[in-house]
Amino acid sequence: MIDPLVLSAILIGGLIILLAIGAPVSIAIGLPSAVCMLLLAGFDNGATTSVQQMFRGANSFALLAIPFFVLAGAIMNTGGIAARLINLARVLVGRTPAALMHSNVIANAIFGTVSGSAVATAAAVGSTMTPMLRKEGYNPAMAAAVNVSSAPAGMLIPPSNTLIVYSLAAGGTSIGALFVAGYIPGLLWALACTVTVFFYARRHPELKGTPFPGWTVFFTTVLRALPSLGLIVVAIGGIIAGFFTPTEGSAIAVVYALALSMIYGTVKLRDIPGILFDACRTSSIVIFLIAVSSIMGYVMTYARLPQLIAETLFGWTDSKVVVLLIMMLVLLVIGIPLDPTPALLIFVPIFLPIAVSYGVDPIHFGIMMVFNLSIAVISPPSAPVLFVGTQVAKVRLEPVIAKMVPFLLLLVAMLFVVVFVPELSMWLPRLLGLAN
Amino acid sequence: MTTFRAWLDRVLRVLCVVLFAALVLLVVWQVFTRLVLNDPSAWSEEAARYTFVWVSLIGVAIAIGEKADVVMDFLVEKLPVALQRVADILAYLSVFAFVGYVMIYGGIKQSAMAWTQTNPLLPFTQGQLYLALPIAGVLIAFYLVLHISHALSPAYKGREGFHEDLEAATA
Numbered sequence: 336m337i338d339p340l341v342l343s344a345i346l347i348g349g350l351i352i353l354l355a356i357g358a359p360v361s362i363a364i365g366l367p368s369a370v371c372m373l374l375l376a377g378f379d380n381g382a383t384t385s386v387q388q389m390f391r392g393a394n395s396f397a398l399l400a401i402p403f404f405v406l407a408g409a410i411m412n413t414g415g416i417a418a419r420l421i422n423l424a425r426v427l428v429g430r431t432p433a434a435l436m437h438s439n440v441i442a443n444a445i446f447g448t449v450s451g452s453a454v455a456t457a458a459a460v461g462s463t464m465t466p467m468l469r470k471e472g473y474n475p476a477m478a479a480a481v482n483v484s485s486a487p488a489g490m491l492i493p494p495s496n497t498l499i500v501y502s503l504a505a506g507g508t509s510i511g512a513l514f515v516a517g518y519i520p521g522l523l524w525a526l527a528c529t530v531t532v533f534f535y536a537r538r539h540p541e542l543k544g545t546p547f548p549g550w551t552v553f554f555t556t557v558l559r560a561l562p563s564l565g566l567i568v569v570a571i572g573g574i575i576a577g578f579f580t581p582t583e584g585s586a587i588a589v590v591y592a593l594a595l596s597m598i599y600g601t602v603k604l605r606d607i608p609g610i611l612f613d614a615c616r617t618s619s620i621v622i623f624l625i626a627v628s629s630i631m632g633y634v635m636t637y638a639r640l641p642q643l644i645a646e647t648l649f650g651w652t653d654s655k656v657v658v659l660l661i662m663m664l665v666l667l668v669i670g671i672p673l674d675p676t677p678a679l680l681i682f683v684p685i686f687l688p689i690a691v692s693y694g695v696d697p698i699h700f701g702i703m704m705v706f707n708l709s710i711a712v713i714s715p716p717s718a719p720v721l722f723v724g725t726q727v728a729k730v731r732l733e734p735v736i737a738k739m740v741p742f743l744l745l746l747v748a749m750l751f752v753v754v755f756v757p758e759l760s761m762w763l764p765r766l767l768g769l770a771n
Numbered sequence: 772m773t774t775f776r777a778w779l780d781r782v783l784r785v786l787c788v789v790l791f792a793a794l795v796l797l798v799v800w801q802v803f804t805r806l807v808l809n810d811p812s813a814w815s816e817e818a819a820r821y822t823f824v825w826v827s828l829i830g831v832a833i834a835i836g837e838k839a840d841v842v843m844d845f846l847v848e849k850l851p852v853a854l855q856r857v858a859d860i861l862a863y864l865s866v867f868a869f870v871g872y873v874m875i876y877g878g879i880k881q882s883a884m885a886w887t888q889t890n891p892l893l894p895f896t897q898g899q900l901y902l903a904l905p906i907a908g909v910l911i912a913f914y915l916v917l918h919i920s921h922a923l924s925p926a927y928k929g930r931e932g933f934h935e936d937l938e939a940a941t942a
Contacts, residue, residue: 393824
């Protein structure tokens with residue numbers, strides 16, 4: 336019998352040391368877990384139990400939605416769909432001051448409805464917007480900050496691969512319900528960025544909007560964007576309405592995106608192997624993390640680590656507000672070095688049971704966790720969206736970080752609104768009968 | 772060694788693309804049989820899940836071969852080159868330990884234990900399906916040997932290439 340404290344020390348200490356020397360995150364989670372298994376079950380059984388857990392973790396039909404949404408996003412990235420959506424955003428908000436920045440925020444939100452990943456959004460919209468912004472004399476660092484800050488709206492607006500990972504880590508919270516719940520917080524995210532741009536435009540009166548292009552242009556632009564938006568109706572609508580599972584919906588999204596890009600002529604048959612390969616490699620890393628985290632989950636349950644952490648962190652209080660505040664602070668800090676997928680895989684099993692015991696709905700809790708971790712993906716130093724956003728805008732990191740401060744402050748304020756006003760997440764799923 | 776590596780990279784790439792394409796077709800077939808034919812196919816879901824495990828494990832081997840796995844390197848980058856070398860080698864050895872103990876040793880043992888256990892829907896035994904782990908393990912071990920020998924060679928100029936797969940990080 337091994338002291339749970341020893342196991343906890345191995346898991347946490349091993350994770351920190353391995354991350355510090357730059358080992359892959361999956362190994363930083365997996366190796367200490369395998370060592371604990373060895374101590375618990377002996378050399379042979381430790382190895383085979385680890386294998387069984389890995390297989391159990393990866394061998395899931397629901398997980399298949401992740402590579403398919405990645406693939407659909409990759410097809411649309413090369414398929415010129417981003418440009419159509421940006422044009423749609425421009426005719427919608429073209430007359431406001433600093434119109435291109437507002438268009439960027441709106442385009443990111445709209446692109447979020449067809450893509451499951453914030454990085455893909457920042458790359459697709461940012462690379463199309465940057466030349467336009469440069470030409471009209473916008474400050475490049477501020478422009479990049481707008482793009483980076485608004486891209487994670489897509490992690491909340493369905494389809495969202497992050498919400499699928501949460502659903503798995505939470506033991507099967509309905510993906511359809513989570514998807515619906517993400518709409519309002521995702522729009523609030525975009526709103527926070529719009530407000531910041533609004534005040535920026537007030538201080539920069541030289542950034543004017545463009546006159547309304549006329550109804551003909553308006554309607555043709557909307558019409559040209561409609562087929563891309565049809566993806567939401569078909570795939571996401573089908574998932575929400577329960578016509579098909581998230582995995583089936585994601586497969587339909589792939590077929591739809593492929594057919595559309597073929598019709599547009601932007602994706603050639605010979606591009607397909609490359610797109611398949613990229614999507615496969617990207618999603619494999621996520622799946623491997625999930626498989627390896629199953630070993631950790633097994634050890635954590637055995638070592639009663641969730642209860643141990645709960646007692647240490649929350650033992651001194653029984654106020655729901657204080658407990659949720661501590662959780663959000665922990666996630667904000669942990670989320671900066673750790674990416675959303677591993678952060679969810681580690682912290683959902685620890686935090687969710689406590690939150691549920693305080694009467695928080697797992698759907699609402701998922702939205703607040705993903706909102707929180709979405710802030711982390713744009714917070715330096717280890718911020719994937721920030722890196723991609725500055726790369727496509729061809730600007731240095733430091734000036735962009737300075738411009739992002741007001742966005743980050745407002746988004747953190749918005750996080751607390753999302754945490755303490757559950758109706759923002761729960762109203763839509765309840766309305767559609769997906770939650771009680 | 773380098774020609775073998777180039778050949779292996781190509782084979783794995785083709786395998787990955789073919790299996791992934793098959794996976795898409797399997798699930799599309801699954802949707803079609805359920806929604807259009809109203810007679811859901813049981814074997815295609817089972818086949819999709821196992822194809823998925825195989826393609827993911829091969830994908831991970833490729834990612835580790837290309838050093839595209841998700842890592843945090845903003846701490847290591849600040850070290851002097853000599854210490855970066857030590858950190859790199861320790862990081863590779865940690866991957867080696869996991870792959871060797873769990874994926875290769877545990878994978879072979881588990882596969883042997885389930886070798887004759889039949890799968891009701893697929894023409895493979897459970898043991899054969901488990902082979903994905905030791906096979907991917909051996910592939911990763913091969914790439915690790917290359918990475919470690921590079922880190923030990925005079926050509927080593929500090930941590931490079933070890934970059935994040937950015938999209939995976941925020942999936």
